[in-house]
Amino acid sequence: MFSLIPKEMIFFDLFDEAAKNAHLGALALVDLLENFTNVPDKVKKIKDIEHAGDKITHTTIEKLNQTFITPIDREDIHDLACRLDDILDRVDTAVDRICLYKLDRPLEETRAMSQCLVRSMELIREMLPHMRNMRSPEEIRLKVREVHRLESEADTLERQALVHIFEHETDPIYVIKWKNIIEVLESATDKCEDVANVIEGIVLKNA
Numbered sequence: 274m275f276s277l278i279p280k281e282m283i284f285f286d287l288f289d290e291a292a293k294n295a296h297l298g299a300l301a302l303v304d305l306l307e308n309f310t311n312v313p314d315k316v317k318k319i320k321d322i323e324h325a326g327d328k329i330t331h332t333t334i335e336k337l338n339q340t341f342i343t344p345i346d347r348e349d350i351h352d353l354a355c356r357l358d359d360i361l362d363r364v365d366t367a368v369d370r371i372c373l374y375k376l377d378r379p380l381e382e383t384r385a386m387s388q389c390l391v392r393s394m395e396l397i398r399e400m401l402p403h404m405r406n407m408r409s410p411e412e413i414r415l416k417v418r419e420v421h422r423l424e425s426e427a428d429t430l431e432r433q434a435l436v437h438i439f440e441h442e443t444d445p446i447y448v449i450k451w452k453n454i455i456e457v458l459e460s461a462t463d464k465c466e467d468v469a470n471v472i473e474g475i476v477l478k479n480a
Contacts, residue, residue: 288333292401298361305368326358345475
């Protein structure tokens with residue numbers, strides 16, 4: 274039955290804004306790992322981006338609590354907003370620990386992992402506009418598969434990085450520090466996969 278009550282469409286704008294902000298965080302991570310200078314300043318930049326993401330998430334949830342008619346299920350709105358925020362949380366945690374641990378150089382594998390994250394965020398940003406009309410489910414599936422492939426690639430890079438530090442580093446404290454950071458970075462790509470799965474589920478449900 275056709276509804277005469279207009280649905281609140283601002284949520285799609287907020288999703289776009291959150292994904293754009295997370296993409297900026299991923300790009301800032303690449304900049305840090307590929308040009309390992311002025312690390313505290315670059316960490317602060319990423320932290321500022323993460324704070325901006327928190328504000329977008331809070332705005333989305335506040336708007337959800339104030340809205341009677343939503344364009345998609347309320348739980349889907351809440352789930353997607355929080356999962357987008359999770360990506361930046363992982364990036365912020367990783368770079369914060371790089372600064373905290375006073376590491377003097379990045380691992381090559383972490384640079385490649387950050388590139389996987391950037392590409393995953395690009396795909397997520399390409400997927401989100403399809404939620405406005407709930408069309409092109411097959412195109413969504415193709416992009417979701419690519420996000421899954423990138424997550425698998427990040428898994429492989431994580432294993433390679435762990436092998437590298439276990440085989441070539443003699444300082445156990447250094448090994449522990451990088452092992453922690455590598456695992457957090459890999460979890461960021463896991464979160465991208467979660468977001469892609471949520472978007473696919475929403476589009477398939479509402480197509």
